[in-house]
Amino acid sequence: MKRVVTGASGHVGANLVRALLHQGRSVHALVHVDTAALAGLDMETLHGDVCDLSSLRCAFQGAEVVYHLAGHISISRDSSPKLHQVNVEGTRNVVRACLDCGVRRLIHFSSIHALTATPSQVPVNESTPLVDDGTEHLSYDQSKATGERIVAEAVRHGLDAVVLAPTAVVGPHDYRPSYFGQVLLSLARNRMPLLVSGGFDWVDVRDVVEATIRAEETAPSGSKYLLSGHWLSLMEVARLAANVTGSSVSCTAVPLPLARACAPLAEAFCRLTDRTPLFTRYSIEALCQHRLVSHQKATSEIAYQPRSFEETLTDTYRWFRQNGYLPPRAPGGAGHL
Secondary structure (H helix, E strand, O other), X not given: OEEEEEOOOOHHHHHHHHHHHHOOOEEEEEEOOOOXXXXXXXXXXXXXXXXXXXXXXXXXXXXXEEEEOOOOOOOOOOOOHHXXXXXXXXXXXXXXXXXXXXXXXXXXXOOHHHEOOOOOOXXXXXXXXXXXXXXXXXXXXXXXXXXXXXXXXXXXXXXOEEEEEEOEEEOOOOOOOOXXXXXXXXXXXXXXXXXXXXXXXXXXXXXXXXXXXXXXXXXXXXXXXXXXXXXXXXXXXXXXXXXXXXXXOOOEEEOHHXXXXXXXXXXXXXXXOOOOOOXXXXXXXXXXXXXXXXXXXXXXXXXXXXXXXXXXXXXXXXXXXXXXXXXXXXXOOOOOO
């Protein structure tokens, strides 16, 4: 059975491909440019672009299942044409190619950011509305919400599809690395003296992948599942990181009002120095949203059960060390690894 994974070289894609191969599945990885995360794997690599419908039709020919993970991520309020091209038109092309090629099932990855923010004590679940196109919503959030609506409309017209919306993904095989992976590396190197006094719901990429495979196998068509893990503040993450790595905690929590006021200056400094900002006005606001994310539906219907965050953090740092992102730990040093 042929399975195609778009965005196969991304964080979730690299883990999903490995899990499918471990089960003996036939995997075809659709990649645009970067293939470093897939080096040495026994599978077929297809070069294509979700913005190119003809390349998708070629890739999906004879496919039973398509996992659509490709997307453009932004932690900036700036509206990038690429957000619409990849997350909206790219999803429209994937849906069209699935229908044209007779794909049995599409697994579409949305995002927790596609959902409207709720008060801190109100749980977010599958019935929480998607954001609209109003100017108060960020371009990334709007693009993921619009992409999800495109899939839902296709389901009403006969496409067999399931939507998954994970929270902040953490875990091994983070090759680029991700924005949060960069934060973890900075913490381990003691290069992050200031943290915002907010937090987020963090989920292990391996739990997301396991849920993805179960959803493909058993979920009813048209289903949607939120895949959440555990909410921790950034300071709690820093303390756990210090415990795991043996580094010292040297971070100070910056109050949210001060962080909001300073964020534009930090973004401007990063632009001038050609650096990627890890904290922006958008990411700071995200740390104040979606505190209670329910995964009850996924647990009930596809046996989803997230592991502890400490296990996730330990395995992530171990992977970073084993793959040269951090120096080997000195013999007899503190910490788990």
